[in-house]
Each structure stands twice: as structure tokens, then as C-alpha cells.
Amino acid sequence: MLSENEIQELVSDFGSRVNEGRTIKQIIADNDIPKLAGATVLEGKVSDSVFSDSLKTRDGVPIRLMFRGNRISTHDVNRGAIPFKDQVLAQNHDHMLNLVKETLGSSQFEVEGLLPSSTVIPAENLKLLMVENVQRMYMAESSTSTSLFQHWLKAKEEGLSEFEYAGHEIDIDSLSPNGKLPYLMDTPSTKDKVDRTIDPSYLFENGVCTAAQYQRIRNASIMAFGIVSQYLRDKGMVLVDTKTEHGVNTANQIVAADELYTMDSSRFW
Numbered sequence: 001m002l003s004e005n006e007i008q009e010l011v012s013d014f015g016s017r018v019n020e021g022r023t024i025k026q027i028i029a030d031n032d033i034p035k036l037a038g039a040t041v042l043e044g045k046v047s048d049s050v051f052s053d054s055l056k057t058r059d060g061v062p063i064r065l066m067f068r069g070n071r072i073s074t075h076d077v078n079r080g081a082i083p084f085k086d087q088v089l090a091q092n093h094d095h096m097l098n099l100v101k102e103t104l105g106s107s108q109f110e111v112e113g114l115l116p117s118s119t120v121i122p123a124e125n126l127k128l129l130m131v132e133n134v135q136r137m138y139m140a141e142s143s144t145s146t147s148l149f150q151h152w153l154k155a156k157e158e159g160l161s162e163f164e165y166a167g168h169e170i171d172i173d174s175l176s177p178n179g180k181l182p183y184l185m186d187t188p189s190t191k192d193k194v195d196r197t198i199d200p201s202y203l204f205e206n207g208v209c210t211a212a213q214y215q216r217i218r219n220a221s222i223m224a225f226g227i228v229s230q231y232l233r234d235k236g237m238v239l240v241d242t243k244t245e246h247g248v249n250t251a252n253q254i255v256a257a258d259e260l261y262t263m264d265s266s267r268f269w
Contacts, residue, residue, distance in 0.1 A: 025043065045078065047068050064123050070086050099227055104220050106255055109123060135222070136187055137180065216254050224244075228261050237269065242261055244260060245258050
């Protein structure tokens, strides 16, 4: 582990250079990687993905390359960049993946010699299910308008005794700020520019996924949440909530599409 002084020295030496250089989109456009010429680049809030019709394994499995970035995003707004965040995020994901891959599955290919800190992750290009799978065990205080906390505050102000959130009928008095929820709640949201919390029935009615697919994701997520919660509890930490994304692979299995239980996708206390 680095000491506080060593961390400060690294940030001092390299912090100003965190945004230097070209983006992966520009590198591909400049044809510096001929095999990726013409590939599609999806720029996410904090990471990027690259895929194309010609990018496949020897067995014909479509490939997606995921590039971890230094960007940081909150409340659907990019807040800048943090030096070495990409490497820390990669190691965080790799460690958590080893805990839950038997439960959630993974799109990621196992590549001999690939370091846990690698910021480029080769994976199968899944048929993505366009839903963000959010699991909550605590009602964290939040200023985000779509949060459970804000819905609870609004219901209290309106004098209600219960309210509905993501398909759950919730007793007002059963919740408290930063308190534990009566049970682990699945609160899915849309994958829009601005996320929107929804009732799971919205997914079935709008063809996002089937009820059976959602049930598979929900059941596996409950198990994975329990595994990670126990792991963190033994280290004096609490898993508050998390977000995962899923898709269908060429074997028709539903697996996790990207990062798992990282500092970007989860809240830890």
C-alpha cells in the first residue's frame, strides 16, 4: 500500500497530465490501430466501449473492448478526472469479479497474462438488456430527484402514510435517512441520458426484457449482493447499494456486461 505522502507525490507529479493525450475515439480515427478502423466507439460517462462487425474471436464470438477511464461522473454530470482512477477501477472490478462471477456470470474473456490493473478489458459483445439493475439495502441521503430518499421526503411532505417506488409499496414510517431498508430492494432504471427509476413491469411492457429474464437477473443479484455484503462486513464496511448491467451471450445465457461492485457503480460505507 502507498503511504499518504507517496500518493500526494504521484498526484503532484502526474495530476496535471491526467487529461493529456488523445481519446480512444481519436486514436481509432487516426488509424493508429488498423484492425479497429471503422469500429464503433460508445463513449460512456466514465468508460468507453469499442466494437465492430469484423471484431470477432476465432470461434466467431463478437468482441467488445472496454476502456477504463479517469473520468468521474455524479448526478449524470461529468465532474472531471482523477489520476490513476482507471487502474484503481480495473483492480477493484477484477477483485469483485472473482467473488461473484459464478453467480452473475461475466462477458469478460480470460486472457493469460492480463494484469488486474489492465485498463483495456476484452469481452464478448453481448446483446445488452437496456436496463440498469439497481439493488438497495439502505436509503442513502441523496439530492438526486429520482432517488428513494427524495421520493420518501416528498411523500412525507404530502402527509402520505405509504408511497410507491419502483413497484414497491413502502410504509413511510419503515424508513429513516441512511437507515436499513426492510429488505433488499430491486429498483431498476432506464439507460437514458438521464436515468429514470421504473417499475419492473415497464420493462416487460416495452420489450426491454421478459419477465423471466428479469427474474433471473434479480435472483442472481440478490445472491451476489449477499456475497459481497458479507465480504465487506468482515472488513468493517457496508454495501449500501449497487448498479449492474446485463446482456445475453451467444450461448443464450444472461451474464454481467461490465464492472461489478466498484467505487463507480456502488456505494460503500
